[in-house]
Each structure stands twice: as structure tokens, then as C-alpha cells.
Amino acid sequence: xxxxxxxxxxPALTVMCLxxxxxxSWELQLQAAIREATADHKTExxxxxxxxxxxxxxxxxxxxxxxxxxTDTIIMNSSSSETQLTEQQHQLTQxxxxxxxxxxxxxGVTVILDDNKNILIGDDPxxxxxxYENLLFIVNDLRNAGAEAISINGQRIVVSSEIRxxxxxxxxxxxxxxxxxxxxxxxxxxxxxxxxxxxxTYQQLLLSGFPVSCKATDIHSTEIQxxxxxxxxxxxxxxxxxxxxxxxxx
Amino acid sequence: xxxxxxxxxxxxxxMLGSILSFEIPLWMAKxxxxxxxxxxxxxxxxxxxxxxxxxxxxxxxxGFISNxxxxxxLAFLGDQLSVDLYMAAVFVFGIRIxxxxxxxxxxxxxxxxxxxxTHATRDGEHTTQRTNTIQNAINNTFESDIK
Numbered sequence: 001x002x003x004x005x006x007x008x009x010x011p012a013l014t015v016m017c018l019x020x021x022x023x024x025s026w027e028l029q030l031q032a033a034i035r036e037a038t039a040d041h042k043t044e045x046x047x048x049x050x051x052x053x054x055x056x057x058x059x060x061x062x063x064x065x066x067x068x069x070x071t072d073t074i075i076m077n078s079s080s081s082e083t084q085l086t087e088q089q090h091q092l093t094q095x096x097x098x099x100x101x102x103x104x105x106x107x108g109v110t111v112i113l114d115d116n117k118n119i120l121i122g123d124d125p126x127x128x129x130x131x132y133e134n135l136l137f138i139v140n141d142l143r144n145a146g147a148e149a150i151s152i153n154g155q156r157i158v159v160s161s162e163i164r165x166x167x168x169x170x171x172x173x174x175x176x177x178x179x180x181x182x183x184x185x186x187x188x189x190x191x192x193x194x195x196x197x198x199x200x201t202y203q204q205l206l207l208s209g210f211p212v213s214c215k216a217t218d219i220h221s222t223e224i225q226x227x228x229x230x231x232x233x234x235x236x237x238x239x240x241x242x243x244x245x246x247x248x249x250x
Numbered sequence: 251x252x253x254x255x256x257x258x259x260x261x262x263x264x265m266l267g268s269i270l271s272f273e274i275p276l277w278m279a280k281x282x283x284x285x286x287x288x289x290x291x292x293x294x295x296x297x298x299x300x301x302x303x304x305x306x307x308x309x310x311x312x313g314f315i316s317n318x319x320x321x322x323x324l325a326f327l328g329d330q331l332s333v334d335l336y337m338a339a340v341f342v343f344g345i346r347i348x349x350x351x352x353x354x355x356x357x358x359x360x361x362x363x364x365x366x367x368t369h370a371t372r373d374g375e376h377t378t379q380r381t382n383t384i385q386n387a388i389n390n391t392f393e394s395d396i397k
Contacts, residue, residue, distance in 0.1 A: 012307025020289035021263020
């Protein structure tokens with residue numbers, strides 16, 4: 001503010017201030033760009049994930065249609081001998097049951113898991129939702145107890161089924177599922193109910209105040225219904241090992 | 251009102267920066283932030299130099315360039331060693347900026363007090379009435395602070 005001496009310092013300080021403004025402006029732009037880029041990256045990942053899944057689904061569906069067509073053709077063509085046909089059809093049904101391609105019913109348990117709605121304000125909301133691990137562990141416990149067929153919210157669990165977490169949804173058979181999760185399992189009701197009761201995941205959810213329940217049916221009941229697996233099995237990389245008996249069932 | 255010119259320059263610099271917005275690579279963020287700090291440090295150092303009457307434009311600009319280059323080299327070395335060495339530069343610039351700011355504040359406040367013919371005795375900053383210029387009074391500011 002010493003105006004008398006102004007000319008002495010003015011040029012250098014003006015240049016300095018100009019540079020400061022320039023750098024400041026660039027830095028602010030860059031920081032904004034970084035923020036934008038990180039946000040974009042997240043959504044891009046999710047979008048590409050969804051696109052991939054949809055492409056995967058479409059591919060699987062067309063594959064499934066082809067396989068079904070093929071199966072029909074095989075059945076039609078194998079009518080050379082009546083006994084052979086029934087034998088093969090029986091075998092086919094058995095294999096389809098094992099592969100999870102048929103809807104089934106029988107005794108078992110229904111486990112219902114839902115998100116905990118009583119969220120404490122300020123607490124981590126992640127602690128109040130059902131995670132994919134919860135489903136996975138209970139499914140494992142059910143399998144361990146001899147469950148013969150399992151479905152979650154109408155999605156049949158087959159050999160190729162995944163239970164995975166994408167963002168804030170759970171994918172099973174590449175289908176997005178939302179709570180409440182209803183796990184239906186066919187098997188010995190007592191054994192299955194026991195397994196769920198002893199399951200640490202179930203216990204933990206119960207103790208944490210989640211609205212979970214497990215209901216076993218009567219041993220002779222056909223109350224539990226498990227739908228067929230509607231997806232397909234990827235066989236892109238598969239080549240069956242040559243076997244002696246050229247017997248093809250499915 | 252001459253001091254308004256650098257402030258205008260600052261605004262023009264910001265505007266120029268938004269006009270000349272080219273695609274700045276992301277890795278530049280670190281170095282640019284150091285450059286901003288170095289420039290801010292230099293500006294404040296310059297203002298302080300004006301008050302202390304030892305302002306030298308060449309020293310100021312060369313100081314800015316060498317500081318910025320050194321800090322950038324340090325940051326680069328830190329990147330290679332995966333140590334956040336650029337934090338050291340940020341730290342040093344930060345301290346210098348605060349020091350310069352507090353010095354400038356001292357000059358402004360005591361200059362203001364002088365002009366209004368009041369003694370800052372209560373604050374214990376200037377216990378004796380000096381006959382010299384503002385600068386002389388202020389040169390003792392820190393010493394009296396310590397005392």
C-alpha cells in the first residue's frame with residue numbers, strides 16, 4: 001500500500017499474480033476433471049457389467065433354445081425301438097432332474113431373509129442389508145444337510161449357479177434379486193431345519209434383529225416347490241472325453 | 251490504488267486459465283498443486299518484501315521458478331520411490347505461506363495502529379513508542395512477541 005514505491009514491485013508481483021491465477025485455474029479444472037473421471041469410471045464399470053450380463057443372458061437363451069430343439073430331435077429320432085425309447089426317456093428325465101431342468105416339489109424348508117428395517121441413524125447401512133454371503137452360506141449349509149433342490153426367489157440353484165454381489169444387488173443365475181429372499185429347499189425337513197438353525201449366518205442375522213424365519217414342512221408334504229432352471233449351461237470350452245459306450249442322453 | 255493491479259492480474263490469470271483450458275493430463279495434478287503453492291508462497295513473500303523494503307523482482311521470480319522446479323523434482327523422486335515426498339514440499343510451502351501471512355498481518359495491523367495514533371501497549375506488542383518509521387517498529391514485532 002506504499003504507493004510511492006509502487007513502480008518498483010509492480011511488474012514482478014503482477015506477473016506472479018498472473019501465474020498464480022493461471023495455475024490456480026488449471027488446478028481447479030484438473031481437480032474437477034478428476035472428480036468427474038472417477039465418478040464416470042464407476043458408472044461406466046456398472047454399465048459395462050450390465051451390458052455384459054445382458055449379452056450373456058441373450059447368448060444363453062439362444063443356446064438353450066438350440067439345445068431344447070436338439071433334445072426334441074433326438075427323442076424323435078430314437079423311436080427305432082419302443083423299449084429303447086422308454087429307457088432313454090427315463091434316463092433323460094433322471095438327468096434333467098439332476099441337472100435341475102425340471103420343477104420339483106417335496107418336503108423341506110423355507111427360509112426367509114429380509115433386510116433389517118430398524119436402521120440406527122448414523123450407523124453403516126451395510127450392516128442392515130442381506131448380503132450375498134448370507135445367502136451363499138445358508139445355501140451351503142442346506143447343501144451340507146442334504147438338500148436335493150434349492151431355489152432362491154424362484155431362481156433354481158444348479159451346478160453353474162452363482163450367488164454374487166454386483167453393486168447393491170445380488171445376482172443369481174445372472175438375474176437380479178431383491179429382498180426378501182425366500183430360500184426353498186427340498187430334502188429332509190428336520191435335517192434342513194436343524195442345519196439352518198445351527199448355521200452361524202442365520203444365528204448372526206437372528207441376533208442382529210433381521211426379520212428372518214425358517215419353516216420346515218411335514219416329512220410327507222409336497223409343499224415346497226422348486227422351479228426348473230430356465231437358463232442354460234455354457235459349453236463353449238467343453239469337449240466331452242471320448243467314452244466307450246456311445247450313449248448320449250441329453 | 252496501484253495494489254489493485256496485481257489483484258486484477260490474478261483475476262485475469264484465472265480467466266486466462268479457463269480460456270486456455272487444454273487437456274491437462276491427470277498426472278499433472280500433483281505438480282500443478284505444488285506450482286500453485288509455490289506461486290502463492292512467492293506472491294506472499296513478495297508482499298512481505300514490499301513491507302520490509304527489500305523487494306526484488308528478479309529474486310522473487312527466480313525464487314518462484316527454482317522452488318517450483320525443486321518441488322516438482324522432489325515430487326517426481328517421491329513418485330519413483332513411492333514415497334509421498336511431494337508432501338514435504340506442500341508442508342514447507344504451507345509453513346512459509348503461514349509465516350508470510352502472519353508477518354504481513356503484523357505490518358498491516360501495526361501500520362493501521364500507527365496511523366490512528368494509538369499505542370498497542372495492551373497487546374504487549376510495542377511497549378515503547380518508537381520514533382522511527384513503521385518498518386523499524388515492526389522489525390521488533392517478533393522479538394517483542396517472544397519476550
